[in-house]
Amino acid sequence: MALLVGLTTLLPAWADLGGRAFDTFSTASPPRPDEPGVVIVAIDEPSFEAFGEGWPWPRERHAELITALQQAGAKAIGFDVVFADPSAPDGDKALIDAMDGQVVLAASEQIVERDYGSTLILTEPLPDLLEAGAKTGVASLSVDGDGVLRKMPAYSNSFMATLLTASGDEPEYAADPNRLIQYFDGPGAYPTVSYYQALEPDIYLEPGFFEGQVVLIGLALQTDITVNEGGDDAFETPFTAETRLLTPGVEVQATIFDNLKHGLSINEVPGWVRYVAILAGVLLGLLASRPRSPAIKFALAAVLVIASLLGSWVLLRYARLWVSPAELVAALLGIVIALAALDFARERRRRREVQGAFGQYVAPTMVKQIISNPKLLKLGGERKDLTILFADIRGFTTISELMKDDPEGLVALINRVLNPLSDIVIEHRGTIDKYMGDCIMAFWNAPLDDPDHAKNALAAGQAMMKAMPAINQAIAAHLPDDAPEIKIGIGINSGSCVVGNMGSDQRFDYSVLGDAVNTASRLEGACKDYQVPIVIGQATVQAAGCVDELKQLDTLAVRGKTEAISIYTVKDV
Numbered sequence: 001m002a003l004l005v006g007l008t009t010l011l012p013a014w015a016d017l018g019g020r021a022f023d024t025f026s027t028a029s030p031p032r033p034d035e036p037g038v039v040i041v042a043i044d045e046p047s048f049e050a051f052g053e054g055w056p057w058p059r060e061r062h063a064e065l066i067t068a069l070q071q072a073g074a075k076a077i078g079f080d081v082v083f084a085d086p087s088a089p090d091g092d093k094a095l096i097d098a099m100d101g102q103v104v105l106a107a108s109e110q111i112v113e114r115d116y117g118s119t120l121i122l123t124e125p126l127p128d129l130l131e132a133g134a135k136t137g138v139a140s141l142s143v144d145g146d147g148v149l150r151k152m153p154a155y156s157n158s159f160m161a162t163l164l165t166a167s168g169d170e171p172e173y174a175a176d177p178n179r180l181i182q183y184f185d186g187p188g189a190y191p192t193v194s195y196y197q198a199l200e201p202d203i204y205l206e207p208g209f210f211e212g213q214v215v216l217i218g219l220a221l222q223t224d225i226t227v228n229e230g231g232d233d234a235f236e237t238p239f240t241a242e243t244r245l246l247t248p249g250v251e252v253q254a255t256i257f258d259n260l261k262h263g264l265s266i267n268e269v270p271g272w273v274r275y276v277a278i279l280a281g282v283l284l285g286l287l288a289s290r291p292r293s294p295a296i297k298f299a300l301a302a303v304l305v306i307a308s309l310l311g312s313w314v315l316l317r318y319a320r321l322w323v324s325p326a327e328l329v330a331a332l333l334g335i336v337i338a339l340a341a342l343d344f345a346r347e348r349r350r351r352r353e354v355q356g357a358f359g360q361y362v363a364p365t366m367v368k369q370i371i372s373n374p375k376l377l378k379l380g381g382e383r384k385d386l387t388i389l390f391a392d393i394r395g396f397t398t399i400s401e402l403m404k405d406d407p408e409g410l411v412a413l414i415n416r417v418l419n420p421l422s423d424i425v426i427e428h429r430g431t432i433d434k435y436m437g438d439c440i441m442a443f444w445n446a447p448l449d450d451p452d453h454a455k456n457a458l459a460a461g462q463a464m465m466k467a468m469p470a471i472n473q474a475i476a477a478h479l480p481d482d483a484p485e486i487k488i489g490i491g492i493n494s495g496s497c498v499v500g501n502m503g504s505d506q507r508f509d510y511s512v513l514g515d516a517v518n519t520a521s522r523l524e525g526a527c528k529d530y531q532v533p534i535v536i537g538q539a540t541v542q543a544a545g546c547v548d549e550l551k552q553l554d555t556l557a558v559r560g561k562t563e564a565i566s567i568y569t570v571k572d573v
Contacts, residue, residue: 023238042220059091073211076167080218099132106139137162172263218250285335381500390524454543491524493537
């Protein structure tokens with residue numbers, strides 16, 4: 001299981017699963033700065049409408065904005081626009097003149113794929129802008145395989161790290177490709193004004209709105225860009241699953257700024273930790289699978305899963321450490337489910353074995369009780385007081401000789417006799433031990449306890465006697481003309497026996513052994529001597545408490561025993 005989960009983690013889909021887990025955990029009660037570190041000036045639709053012209057706007061206008069923000073008291077300005085190419089000379093000069101050390105311009109870095117290989121291209125602002133005092137930082141962002149932006153920039157000179165330094169602060173963490181962005185909300189999490197409003201703050205904004213603020217200027221064409229619609233410079237974030245909205249890139253940059261300023265980014269553990277988590281999940285799965293009760297087993301598994309999920313969230317929330325619970329939970333549940341399936345298969349096999357072992361020999365209700373409560377059946381042998389019955393078909397030897405040329409007919413005939421007699425045993429809660437040619441051996445009080453085993457055995461014996469006329473009538477058409485009428489001899493005795501699985505590991509029968517068994521067999525043979533259909537031992541009569549309903553035949557010294565026993569038969573024979 002550990003190997004299977006480990007191999008599964010190498011699939012791209014697994015990375016997406018881990019990413020979605022991070023999205024869920026990181027957006028659950030996320031930490032937030034006391035106040036946003038950035039004010040956004042949005043290049044948005046109202047500004048396009050106010051200016052009445054399309055993009056790109058004249059650079060004189062950007063120079064005017066920078067000047068207006070500087071005069072309004074902004075302590076640092078970030079422009080999420082790459083001014084890489086020259087424009088109108090007057091516009092470039094105006095923008096150059098507006099530059100100082102508190103202005104940070106975006107650069108971009110991208111990989112261009114060609115047939116001959118990959119090329120990393122860095123696009124920076126015009127050199128004249130940097131010579132005039134402006135700083136620059138790489139604003140490029142990298143999304144995960146599922147299209148969600150989760151990772152902090154891996155550049156030491158990232159756009160927001162440079163802007164943070166320009167504002168007089170230093171990042172809490174250096175560039176680290178393993179750190180993840182802590183988002184605070186969906187789109188609209190930061191105070192935002194339109195570009196045209198920022199140009200004239202005295203008219204459109206409250207006094208001192210930009211005083212001491214870090215201002216970030218960028219494209220934000222819509223506040224409600226849906227995933228299906230897409231958008232320019234807009235990204236899926238962990239909140240997108242909840243809001244179904246993309247977040248403008250300028251807001252993502254603002255979020256990165258606060259991550260750097262307040263040390264809120266999240267450290268993702270190295271890849272080898274996932275394999276440790278898998279092993280831990282396997283061990284926890286084995287622990288959860290120890291109880292025999294399925295309800296306790298799955299309740300324990302649920303508790304461990306919840307604890308794993310909660311532990312992952314606590315580490316993320318308070319230690320700023322992301323340990324995906326996916327590997328641990330997958331291994332844990334995989335082990336629990338696999339072992340539960342194995343237990344279920346074993347249980348089904350055990351049920352089939354019990355059904356096969358007893359289904360032909362005891363009543364269906366007894367089989368159901370055994371299957372539902374295996375403790376009722378002590379396999380391997382136990383000593384119990386049982387009542388044993390032997391029933392032998394008289395006259396069948398003669399019939400066999402008459403039908404020696406028709407073996408199939410002979411087998412069918414004996415089955416027509418044994419079937420109703422077997423049904424009588426089962427109806428009276430007996431267990432059929434075996435068939436010995438034309439003889440049935442059965443016993444009572446095993447595998448299930450039967451306090452009335454002696455009475456039930458006696459009732460079964462008498463029912464067999466009463467059934468013989470109907471049996472003879474049913475088989476008459478299948479007998480040779482000169483065949484004798486079939487009669488029955490029944491011996492019943494009670495006593496202490498050993499009952500259980502007898503045989504070898506490869507083949508065994510649920511059977512009974514003991515002196516009481518031998519006595520019952522000899523009582524069945526005594527039916528011929530006393531010319532009666534049934535002979536009942538003294539122990540059975542005493543156990544059944546029915547001595548007044550029977551008549552005593554004799555006191556018989558059974559071979560192998562030193563003490564004679566009283567034997568009985570029914571009165572109406």
